[in-house]
Amino acid sequence: MYPSRFRYEAPHSLDEAISLLRNGGDYAKVLAGGQSLVPLMKLRFASPELVVDINNIPGLAYHRADPDGTLRIGALCRHADLERSDLLPGTQPTMAAAAPLIADPIVRNRGTLVGSLCHADPQGDWASVVLSLGGSVVAQGPAGRRTIPLANFVLGPFENALAPDEIAVEAVIPAAKGARAGGYLKLERRVGDFATVGVAVSIETSGEVVTRAGIALTGVGGATIAATDAAQALVGKPLSADSIGQAAELAAAAAQPRTDHRGSAEYKRHMVATFVERILSRADHAAERAA
Amino acid sequence: MTIVYEDRGDEAASAVPMRRIRFTINGEKKIAEVEPRLLLSHLIRRGVGLTGTHMGCDTTNCGACTVLVDGQAVKSCTMLAVQVDGRSVETVEGLASASELHPLQEGFKQEHGLQCGFCTPGMMMAAKALLARNPDPTEEDVRWALSGNLCRCTGYQNIVKSVLWAAAKLRSE
Numbered sequence: 001m002y003p004s005r006f007r008y009e010a011p012h013s014l015d016e017a018i019s020l021l022r023n024g025g026d027y028a029k030v031l032a033g034g035q036s037l038v039p040l041m042k043l044r045f046a047s048p049e050l051v052v053d054i055n056n057i058p059g060l061a062y063h064r065a066d067p068d069g070t071l072r073i074g075a076l077c078r079h080a081d082l083e084r085s086d087l088l089p090g091t092q093p094t095m096a097a098a099a100p101l102i103a104d105p106i107v108r109n110r111g112t113l114v115g116s117l118c119h120a121d122p123q124g125d126w127a128s129v130v131l132s133l134g135g136s137v138v139a140q141g142p143a144g145r146r147t148i149p150l151a152n153f154v155l156g157p158f159e160n161a162l163a164p165d166e167i168a169v170e171a172v173i174p175a176a177k178g179a180r181a182g183g184y185l186k187l188e189r190r191v192g193d194f195a196t197v198g199v200a201v202s203i204e205t206s207g208e209v210v211t212r213a214g215i216a217l218t219g220v221g222g223a224t225i226a227a228t229d230a231a232q233a234l235v236g237k238p239l240s241a242d243s244i245g246q247a248a249e250l251a252a253a254a255a256q257p258r259t260d261h262r263g264s265a266e267y268k269r270h271m272v273a274t275f276v277e278r279i280l281s282r283a284d285h286a287a288e289r290a291a
Numbered sequence: 292m293t294i295v296y297e298d299r300g301d302e303a304a305s306a307v308p309m310r311r312i313r314f315t316i317n318g319e320k321k322i323a324e325v326e327p328r329l330l331l332s333h334l335i336r337r338g339v340g341l342t343g344t345h346m347g348c349d350t351t352n353c354g355a356c357t358v359l360v361d362g363q364a365v366k367s368c369t370m371l372a373v374q375v376d377g378r379s380v381e382t383v384e385g386l387a388s389a390s391e392l393h394p395l396q397e398g399f400k401q402e403h404g405l406q407c408g409f410c411t412p413g414m415m416m417a418a419k420a421l422l423a424r425n426p427d428p429t430e431e432d433v434r435w436a437l438s439g440n441l442c443r444c445t446g447y448q449n450i451v452k453s454v455l456w457a458a459a460k461l462r463s464e
Contacts, residue, residue: 007327104439
C-alpha cells in the first residue's frame, strides 16, 4: 500500500516547521512517530498535501520533572523511552503502568505520547492516562505557546484543538499535591490490538484522605471518557470498600460501550467496573504497605 | 537505482516531488532518489534489492518487515524511506559474514526456530535489538521483546529457545 502523493519537509527548527505549516496549503500533517499517521495515509484515510517531519528538530526527545514535580514530555519522547524510564515508577504509577501496554515493543520504539494525544483516537491509551492526571498539551504556533487542558484538547474522534499552523510540542502532567497512586489496566485480545476496555485511575492522597481523583476510560465510547462522577465519589475520604465500589459502579455507568467483535456492551461495562475496583484495591494495599 | 512509479496522468513528471537521500544499509553507503511516499520496506526490497525483509501484513501488525534503523527495531512498512536520510539501516542480510552465520541464525537452525521462514527475518532483527540492549535476557524478556512479531507456524516455543541459544553463544564469544 502506498500513501497518496505528498510533499515532504524535514525542518531543523520549530520555527521553520511552523512556517511550513502556515504556508503549507490546505492540508498539512505533522509527522512524529508516524505509527498512526503512516498507516492512515497508507489506507488513504488521510491524504495530506504536505507532511512536516519533526524528527530532525533537536530538543524534543525528552521527559523530565521540574523541581516542583511537574512532568514534561516532549513531542519526540517515544513510548519506549517512557517504558524504560527511571523517572516514572516512583512518581507516576498510572503512566508507568500504561507505557508497556501501548501497541507492541517495535511500535513503541517509534510512536510518541504527544502524537498519540494529537491523534485523538477513542481507543488511544495515553489520552485516558493524561486525562485522569489532569494533564495538558502545550501547542506552539506563530503567536507563541499556549497550554490546552487535555479535556479541551480532544474535541472528538480523531479531532484535536490545534490550529493548522500549531504543533503540539509537549505534554504536561501537573505535580501531585499529595502522594500519588493509581494505575492503568487494558484488556486486549493480543499484544498490539486496540483496547477492548482500558481504564486509567489516578488519585492523590494526603494522610489517608483522597484529595484528588481522576478516572478515564478507553475504547468504550466515541471518545475518551472522563468518569468525573466516579472520581468525585472517592474525594474527601479515605479509600474504603464502599467508596471503591461506588466509583466502580459510577464509572461503569459513564461508559458508552457498543457490542462489536471485541465483546458485548454488557461485558465491556462490567470490565470497566472490575478494572476500577482492581486498580483502587491495589492502590489501597500499596498505601497500607507504605504505612 | 531506479524505482518505477505509476503515472496518475494528472501531473507533469517534473511536478512529482522527489527527494535525494543518503543512507547506509548493512554498512554500505547509498544515495537514492525517492518519492516521499515510498515506504522504507519498498526502498529496501525494490530499491536496494534486498528481499530478505518480508512484507507480511502491511498494516503494522505482523513485524515481518522489522529492520534496525540506527540500532532501533522498526516496522519498515510504517516508516517513510525519506526518513532514513542520514541514518543507518540493518537488515537480515547484514547478519551473516562471508564465512559464518550470525549466532541468531545459528540459533534458529539449532533450535528449529523456523518452519516456513516468512516471519524469521523480522524475528531475528527484533531479537538482535533485544540482545544489544540486554545480552542475558530471561525467557520472559524474549517473549516480551518478540510480542510485536507474529508467527503462524511454530507456536513461538522454538523461536524463544533460538534467541536464548544465540544469547548464550554471544555471551561466550
